[in-house]
Amino acid sequence: ILNVEQSPQSLHVQEGDSTNFTCSFPSSNFYALHWYRWETAKSPEALFVMTLNGDEKKKGRISATLNTKEGYSYLYIKGSQPEDSATYLCASGSSNTGKLIFGQGTTLQVKP
Amino acid sequence: NAGVMQNPRHLVRRRGQEARLRCSPMKGHSHVYWYRQLPEEGLKFMVYLQKENIIDESGMPKERFSAEFPKEGPSILRIQQVVRGDSAAYFCASSPGTVLGEQFFGPGTRLTVL
Numbered sequence: 001i002l003n004v005e006q007s008p009q010s011l012h013v014q015e016g017d018s019t020n021f022t023c024s025f026p027s028s029n030f031y032a033l034h035w036y037r038w039e040t041a042k043s044p045e046a047l048f049v050m051t052l053n054g055d056e057k058k059k060g061r062i063s064a065t066l067n068t069k070e071g072y073s074y075l076y077i078k079g080s081q082p083e084d085s086a087t088y089l090c091a092s093g094s095s096n097t098g099k100l101i102f103g104q105g106t107t108l109q110v111k112p
Numbered sequence: 113n114a115g116v117m118q119n120p121r122h123l124v125r126r127r128g129q130e131a132r133l134r135c136s137p138m139k140g141h142s143h144v145y146w147y148r149q150l151p152e153e154g155l156k157f158m159v160y161l162q163k164e165n166i167i168d169e170s171g172m173p174k175e176r177f178s179a180e181f182p183k184e185g186p187s188i189l190r191i192q193q194v195v196r197g198d199s200a201a202y203f204c205a206s207s208p209g210t211v212l213g214e215q216f217f218g219p220g221t222r223l224t225v226l
Contacts (some may be wrong), residue, residue, distance in 0.1 A: 046214035
């Protein structure tokens with residue numbers, strides 16, 4: 001994998017459903033993996049920064065896991081709510097300069 | 113504590129004019145990053161600066177684009193002789209002294225070139 005790739009591109013779920021997205025990134029020269037939440041007309045908001053293989057992080061109903069050896073991260077949302085509707089971006093930091101390579105994002109729409 | 117501020121929020125320029133985009137990082141943050149989002153594309157890294165230094169400009173177009181982060185004042189992204197292909201949303205982010213930390217994004221400047 002040469003780029004950061006996210007799947008699916010978009011997702012529609014019902015309120016209360018749990019969902020997950022995938023982020024694939026180059027495993028060589030890995031430095032950090034960032035997840036951002038981006039609501040329309042707002043700024044991207046950081047959710048997690050993960051660096052260690054096997055890392056798991058949680059914030060409320062949202063959690064993320066990291067596998068640096070195979071180059072993927074999962075983001076889980078438990079019991080989706082309409083306010084979770086947003087685009088979720090992952091970004092790989094592949095050097096020590098802080099430069100982030102972003103995926104195209106997964107756009108989540110939660111229907112009440 | 114004010115977040116990252118960018119101005120203007122919207123900028124319209126005619127082809128051949130200059131565009132200046134400003135970014136004030138969060139208080140206490142000494143690292144500034146500029147990203148660009150072209151229509152129908154994702155965020156793309158342009159440049160990373162610390163006070164008075166360009167650290168990584170590997171994402172900057174070779175011509176017409178420049179960036180600075182002076183000792184005093186905001187970071188400036190300057191685009192000379194704009195063309196229609198420069199129309200995009202330009203986002204600035206800042207972080208404190210560690211490259212492992214999260215980056216805090218501003219609201220972006222939407223540049224439209226007529």
